[in-house]
Amino acid sequence: MATRRASWLDAEGQQHACHFDHGAPAFEAEHPAFLAALLNATEHGLAARWDAGVGFVACPEQPSWAKHLLHGANLCTQHTVAKVWRDQTGWWVQTAEAPTERLGPFDVMVLAIPAIQAAALISPFRPDWAQQALAVQQQPTWTLMAAGLPPVSTGNLAEASREGAQRHQPAVIRPSSGPLALVIRNDAKPARGTAGTGFPCWVAHATDEWTLAHLEDPAEQVRGALLAALAGELEEYGQAPRAWAHAAVHRWRYALVAPAPTGTEAREDWSTQPCLWDPTLAVGMAGDAFCGTRARHTGVQRAWLSGTRLAEQVLQSLALHS
Numbered sequence: 279m280a281t282r283r284a285s286w287l288d289a290e291g292q293q294h295a296c297h298f299d300h301g302a303p304a305f306e307a308e309h310p311a312f313l314a315a316l317l318n319a320t321e322h323g324l325a326a327r328w329d330a331g332v333g334f335v336a337c338p339e340q341p342s343w344a345k346h347l348l349h350g351a352n353l354c355t356q357h358t359v360a361k362v363w364r365d366q367t368g369w370w371v372q373t374a375e376a377p378t379e380r381l382g383p384f385d386v387m388v389l390a391i392p393a394i395q396a397a398a399l400i401s402p403f404r405p406d407w408a409q410q411a412l413a414v415q416q417q418p419t420w421t422l423m424a425a426g427l428p429p430v431s432t433g434n435l436a437e438a439s440r441e442g443a444q445r446h447q448p449a450v451i452r453p454s455s456g457p458l459a460l461v462i463r464n465d466a467k468p469a470r471g472t473a474g475t476g477f478p479c480w481v482a483h484a485t486d487e488w489t490l491a492h493l494e495d496p497a498e499q500v501r502g503a504l505l506a507a508l509a510g511e512l513e514e515y516g517q518a519p520r521a522w523a524h525a526a527v528h529r530w531r532y533a534l535v536a537p538a539p540t541g542t543e544a545r546e547d548w549s550t551q552p553c554l555w556d557p558t559l560a561v562g563m564a565g566d567a568f569c570g571t572r573a574r575h576t577g578v579q580r581a582w583l584s585g586t587r588l589a590e591q592v593l594q595s596l597a598l599h600s
C-alpha cells in the first residue's frame with residue numbers, strides 16, 4: 279500500500295511532481311468483514327472502487343486509509359527495528375538508525391512485517407515461529423515508475439493529457455509477452471486526477487519470471503530494460519511519450535506471498551491460521567502470509583484480516599490481565 283512522490287525540473291527550470299502507487303496497485307475484497315470495512319472507508323472518501331483495475335484503491339493515495347486508521351497513534355516511523363528483547367518490565371526495541379538508544383518498555387510486541395524479515399527478530403523467543411516463517415515463499419517484483427511528456431506537440435499539457443487519457447490511453451495494460459506483467463496509468467485511478475502536472479504517470483510491474491532472472495541486476499540496467507518495454511507497450515496504442523521526464527525502479531524483495539509448491543506445503547501452513555499470539559510472552563505475528571489461499575490479488579485483504587484478528591486477541595489478553 280505504498281506511494282512514492284517524484285519531482286523533477288523541466289528544460290525551463292519549472293518544477294513538476296507526480297505520485298506513483300508503486301506497491302499494490304489495487305486490491306480485492308471477498309471476505310464480508312473486509313468488504314464491510316472497505317465500504318465504510320469508501321463512504322468516507324478513503325477508498326474507491328476502480329473498475330479498470332478490478333478492485334479497490336485507497337484515496338487519494340494507497341497509504342491514506344492506513345494513515346487514517348492510525349490517526350492519533352504515537353508513531354515512530356522511518357526506523358528499522360534491528361533488535362527486540364524482553365525483560366521483567368516488558369519489550370524493548372533497538373533501531374538501526376539509533377543503535378545506542380532503546381525504546382520501551384512496551385506491554386506487547388506485534389510483528390506485522392514480511393515473514394522472512396520477522397523470522398530473524400522472533401527467533402530468540404519463538405524459534406518454532408521463526409522456522410515456520412522461513413518456510414513462507416515470497417515472490418519479488420521489479421517495478422518501474424515513469425512519467426513521460428504527453429504525445430502531443432501543442433496546447434495545454436494538462437488538458438491534452440486529460441483528453442488523451444479519455445480518448446486513447448488505456449488505464450491498464452496486461453501485456454501477453456515480454457518483461458512486463460502489468461502497466462498502469464496511475465493518474466487515471468480514482469481521486470488521483472492528473473495531479474496538475476499534465477504528465478501521464480505510469481507504473482509497470484515486471485513478470486515473476488523476469489524479476490527472478492534479473493533480481494540482482496543493477497537498478498540502472500533494470501530501469502533501461504523496463505523503460506524500453508513500457509515504451510513498446512505504449513507504442514502499440516500510439517501513446518509512446520515524446521520523451522521521459524522521470525523514470526526510477528524499485529525492487530520489492532518480498533512483494534507477494536507465493537503459494538507453497540505442490541507437495542511441499544508446510545504442516546503448519548500459515549494460510550490456514552489467522553495469526554500467531556503467545557499471551558505468556560505477549561508477542562504476536564500477523565500479515566499476508568496468514569488468512570487464506572495466498573492468491574496474489576488478496577494480499578491486502580489477508581493482511582487486514584490477520585491484523586484485525588491479532589488485535590482482537592491482544593485486546594482480550596490485556597483485558598484479562600488488567
Ligand SMILES: Cc1cc2nc3c(=O)[nH]c(=O)nc-3n(C[C@H](O)[C@H](O)[C@H](O)COP(=O)(O)OP(=O)(O)OC[C@H]3O[C@@H](n4cnc5c(N)ncnc54)[C@H](O)[C@@H]3O)c2cc1C
Pocket residue numbers: 279300301302303304305306357358359360390391392395419421483530532533534535564565566567574575576577578579581
Ligand atoms: C508490486 C506489488 C504488487 C502487489 N499487488 C497486489 C494486489 O494486486 N492485490 C493485493 O491485495 N496485494 C498486492 N500486493 C501485496 C500487498 O501489498 C501485501 O500483501 C500487503 O501490503 C501486506 O501487508 P502487511 O501489512 O502484511 O505487510 P507490508 O505491507 O509488507 O508492511 C510491512 C511494513 O513493515 C516494514 N518493515 C519491514 N521490516 C521492518 C523492520 N525490521 N523495522 C521496521 N519496519 C519494517 C516494511 O517496510 C513495510 O512498510 C502487492 C505488493 C507489491 C509489492
